Amino acid sequence: xxxxxxxxQNHPLxxxxxEIRVSAGRPVVAAATLGDENGKxxxxxxxxxxxxxxxPGLEVSRQAAADHRLAVxxxxxxxxxHRIAVLLALPTGAGGPGSFGSVAAPxxxxxxxxxxxxxxxTLTGLEAESAVVALExxxxxxxxxxxxxxxxxxxxxxxxxTDQGLPQAHRLAAGIHDAVAQGLAxxxxxxPPRADGDRSRQAATSALGPDQSGSPYGxxxxxxxxxxxxxxxxxxxxPSGPGTxxxxxxxxxxxxxxxxxxxxxxxxxxxxxxxxxRRQNAAPPPPPPxxxxxxxxxxxxxxxxxxxxxxxxxxxYNQVWGMFEDLARSTAAFRSAVDFADARMDxxxxxxxxxxxxxxxxxxxxxxxxxxxxxxxxVDQAREALDRDLVQLGAEADVVExxxxxxxxxxxSPVWHAYRVPMEMPMALRLxxxxxxxxxxxxxxxxxxxxxxRGLWIDSGTTASSGSFADSHELRRLAVESAVAHIARLxxxxxxxxxxxxxxxxxxxxxxxxxxxxxxxxxxxxxxAGAAGVAAILGRLTERVDLVHMAVRGGAADSLPPGFxxxxxxxxxxDFPHGFDDRAVTQLRYLADEGPAVGxxxxxxxxxxxxxxxxxxxxxxxxxxxxxxxxxxxxxADPWVGHAWxxxxxxxxxxxxxxxxxxxxxxxARTKYT
Numbered sequence: 001x002x003x004x005x006x007x008x009q010n011h012p013l014x015x016x017x018x019e020i021r022v023s024a025g026r027p028v029v030a031a032a033t034l035g036d037e038n039g040k041x042x043x044x045x046x047x048x049x050x051x052x053x054x055x056p057g058l059e060v061s062r063q064a065a066a067d068h069r070l071a072v073x074x075x076x077x078x079x080x081x082h083r084i085a086v087l088l089a090l091p092t093g094a095g096g097p098g099s100f101g102s103v104a105a106p107x108x109x110x111x112x113x114x115x116x117x118x119x120x121x122t123l124t125g126l127e128a129e130s131a132v133v134a135l136e137x138x139x140x141x142x143x144x145x146x147x148x149x150x151x152x153x154x155x156x157x158x159x160x161x162t163d164q165g166l167p168q169a170h171r172l173a174a175g176i177h178d179a180v181a182q183g184l185a186x187x188x189x190x191x192p193p194r195a196d197g198d199r200s201r202q203a204a205t206s207a208l209g210p211d212q213s214g215s216p217y218g219x220x221x222x223x224x225x226x227x228x229x230x231x232x233x234x235x236x237x238x239p240s241g242p243g244t245x246x247x248x249x250x251x252x253x254x255x256x257x258x259x260x261x262x263x264x265x266x267x268x269x270x271x272x273x274x275x276x277x278r279r280q281n282a283a284p285p286p287p288p289p290x291x292x293x294x295x296x297x298x299x300x301x302x303x304x305x306x307x308x309x310x311x312x313x314x315x316x317y318n319q320v321w322g323m324f325e326d327l328a329r330s331t332a333a334f335r336s337a338v339d340f341a342d343a344r345m346d347x348x349x350x351x352x353x354x355x356x357x358x359x360x361x362x363x364x365x366x367x368x369x370x371x372x373x374x375x376x377x378x379v380d381q382a383r384e385a386l387d388r389d390l391v392q393l394g395a396e397a398d399v400v401e402x403x404x405x406x407x408x409x410x411x412x413s414p415v416w417h418a419y420r421v422p423m424e425m426p427m428a429l430r431l432x433x434x435x436x437x438x439x440x441x442x443x444x445x446x447x448x449x450x451x452x453x454r455g456l457w458i459d460s461g462t463t464a465s466s467g468s469f470a471d472s473h474e475l476r477r478l479a480v481e482s483a484v485a486h487i488a489r490l491x492x493x494x495x496x497x498x499x500x501x502x503x504x505x506x507x508x509x510x511x512x513x514x515x516x517x518x519x520x521x522x523x524x525x526x527x528x529a530g531a532a533g534v535a536a537i538l539g540r541l542t543e544r545v546d547l548v549h550m551a552v553r554g555g556a557a558d559s560l561p562p563g564f565x566x567x568x569x570x571x572x573x574x575d576f577p578h579g580f581d582d583r584a585v586t587q588l589r590y591l592a593d594e595g596p597a598v599g600x601x602x603x604x605x606x607x608x609x610x611x612x613x614x615x616x617x618x619x620x621x622x623x624x625x626x627x628x629x630x631x632x633x634x635x636x637a638d639p640w641v642g643h644a645w646x647x648x649x650x651x652x653x654x655x656x657x658x659x660x661x662x663x664x665x666x667x668x669a670r671t672k673y674t
Contacts, residue, residue: 002117005135005148009453011119012552012597013137013144016075018118019111020086022068022134025104026096028088029157029180030061030068033164035083040165044172046081047161051179058084064091064180072137074144083138085149085164088123089131089157092177100126100152108134110146121148128154143553145597302396304403313405317428317447320400320408323393324434324444330389331436332641337382345375386438394442401445404430407493408445411485411652411659419492419662421669425450426493431486431628434636434645446636446647448626450493451568455592455602457625458483461609476607478630480513480574482649483605485659486628487572489650491522492662496669500565502537503527503572506579510605514574520663522670527574534579538587541571541600545591548598569600576606577614585614589621 003011022030031049033041041047048055053062057076061068072084088106090097097103100123109120121135129152136147153159157176161169307322309315352367402413407426409415410433429450433443460479462472491499503514505527517523528537551560560566571591580588592602604625611618628649629635636645652659 003119005119005121005146006449007121007125007148007150009449010145010147010597013074013110013118013146014552014555015112015118016073016144017113018072018074018137019113019115020068020070020072020135021109021111022070022086022088022106023109024066024068024088024106027064027066027091028068028106029064029091029176030070031087031089031157031176032058032060032070033085033087033161034058034077034081035085035164036080037082039083039085041161042165044166044168047166047172049172049176049179051175057081074137074139077139081139083136085136086134087131087157087160088134089160089176091180092130092156099128099130099154100132101128106132106134110135110137119146119148121150123150125150126152130154130156131160133160141549141594143549302392302399304399313408313426316400316404316408319396320445320447323396323400326389327393327436327439327442327444328638328641328643330386330393331438331643334382334386334438338379341375341378341382344378345371348374390439390442393439397442397444404445407489408447411650411656416658416662419665421496421665422493423495425495425498429489429493430650431456432650433648435648436643436645443648451596451599452601453596455596455604455625456486457604457606457622457627458486459607459627459629460605461607472607475630476509476575477513479605480510482628482630482651483572483574483603484513484517485649485651486603487517487570488659488663490570491666494568496666496672498567499570500524500567501570501572502541503574504534504537504579505574506530506534507575509578510574516660516663520660520667522663522667529579531579531581531584534584535581537571538584538591541569541591541595542587544569545594545598545600549594552598567599569595570603571595571600572603572605574605576604577611585618589618592621592624 003009005011022028029050031047032055033048034046034055035041046055048058048060050060050062050064053060056078057073059071061070070086077084086108090100090103100106105126106123107120108123110118112118123132123134126132132152133149136149138145138147153163157173158170161173166172305312305315305319307315307318309318348371349368352371353364401410404413404415405426406413406415406419407428408430410430427449428447430445430447432446434446435441435443458479460476462475487501491501501517501522502524503517505511505514506529508527508529511527514527518526528534547560573588576588577585588602591600595601602625608622627635629647630649632646632648634644634646636647638645
């Protein structure tokens with residue numbers, strides 16, 4: 001099965017001889033760099049480009065072309081090479097487009113020699129960038145993986161190569177463009193549109209949703225020259241790059257605006273519809289409008305699912321991301337206007353009061369009043385603009401929230417009363433809500449893609465936001481309740497038998513809160529207690545990860561032992577590090593690092609201070625997990641515009657029995673399945 005990657009996502013490679021196929025719609029330059037363990041390119045001899053198209057185990061195209069095939073032999077790579085970055089750049093000086101924002105989104109596929117696709121990636125969300133790192137093949141513990149990167153550079157190849165550590169970057173970039181210019185006469189043009197529409201592209205706005213342009217709410221490391229939203233992902237104090245992200249992202253656009261034109265991409269400028277090259281149609285069909293058109297001069301009436309996508313679920317997902325981007329952008333504009341008004345008032349007062357003569361009499365008071373009046377006027381104008389945006393977003397939230405499927409809906413949504421165990425996994429899951437102080441009470445659903453790419457950490461420790469909870473035991477109880485709500489939702493959105501939950505509760509401190517999971521029988525076994533229980537579960541899951549990794553490396557992923565449980569696995573650890581010795585801690589770190597790639601995920605319910613005795617040993621563990629809290633807290637960092645979003649957990653309303661009802665259906669379906 002082909003893995004359709006989003007930015008920052010990785011996928012294991014079971015073959016060593018591969019082709020990387022590029023379809024760009026217009027002639028582009030394809031190149032590749034070889035990097036060491038840290039990704040550093042040690043010299044020009046580590047770069048394959050049209051002037052030097054062949055390196056050991058690697059061959060790239062000799063000219064600019066609309067379509068490329070790069071050959072890779074991973075077994076032939078030198079031992080010092082641990083990363084292979086595939087680069088795309090627009091030719092210079094040819095009268096063509098100057099940025100990827102004015103051409104169709106490039107499509108990259110990693111295939112076997114027989115053409116079978118292993119992984120694909122569509123580079124959406126590019127704007128001013130003229131060079132981009134499309135994807136990366138990297139070696140980790142002897143096995144190769146592919147990661148979708150999509151990191152663009154407005155400064156072109158020179159900036160890209162400089163970022164990879166090449167001291168001769170500008171000279172090499174000029175040499176590459178010279179080699180391309182000499183061969184432009186024989187460059188391969190874009191193929192004409194095919195009658196069946198395969199791999200054709202249509203013009204429209206770039207609005208495939210943030211996960212196509214970045215990560216579900218996962219942070220990504222950007223680069224100078226790269227633009228776009230990342231989505232909130234991690235503690236502000238410890239941002240991490242997802243599979244990165246969470247990487248530089250895209251410029252936010254209105255996902256509801258779709259203006260289809262002809263199938264051919266325009267030569268320069270204009271909005272582009274980034275079609276999926278593997279679909280029969282060039283662009284996801286927009287839903288038919290279900291609301292009457294707005295009156296002239298009035299804002300458009302919102303419609304649920306009014307975004308691009310191949311299904312209503314995908315349209316709603318992209319619409320939620322569009323709402324998040326719109327709120328972030330509007331709030332950033334308001335804060336910037338207020339900062340400008342403050343700075344302007346301070347400057348005017350300094351200019352007037354710097355003259356001692358103006359401090360006597362009424363001249364100074366008049367100047368102060370005038371400056372304050374201007375300040376108030378600017379702030380009022382900014383607030384008026386923000387309020388207009390909030391009214392529109394609030395109206396959109398009012399129609400979107402009731403239309404959300406169970407995986408995206410709050411626990412108090414009526415959709416849960418009609419819940420049935422699904423036949424397939426959804427594309428995302430709601431973990432809570434996000435909001436900003438200027439936009440209260442507007443809430444944006446916090447959606448993360450499935451399967452989980454990172455583990456979850458429910459922080460039961462006391463922070464500045466949770467300081468009102470004087471009783472730490474109450475905060476720990478709320479953390480376990482929050483974890484149970486997340487576990488129940490994960491179980492509910494997976495088909496029967498495709499998600500298995502293991503719980504470790506060494507001291508039994510969460511027995512009361514975990515009771516709904518135990519009573520309904522949705523757990524693989526009763527919560528493990530004591531050091532022996534911890535060791536047993538960690539040992540089994542570690543062996544599972546080792547076995548699957550070995551099968552993937554050996555190209556025998558379909559030859560696992562009979563009866564092997566192929567479902568996704570979730571390990572829930574409560575009250576860490578109680579019951580853990582050094583060996584168990586090492587196994588836990590291994591599962592957090594290597595488990596997600598083979599379907600083993602981690603959920604920690606813990607207070608970081610309880611594990612202070614381990615010192616910095618566990619810092620990578622905490623940084624590798626997505627931190628959530630059982631109480632509202634301003635801790636989700638947004639590197640795009642610098643907001644600190646307030647996260648509110650998705651909890652079951654007090655007195656509601658919806659969780660027990662859902663878990664009972666999950667347990668019944670699992671019994672029938674087995």
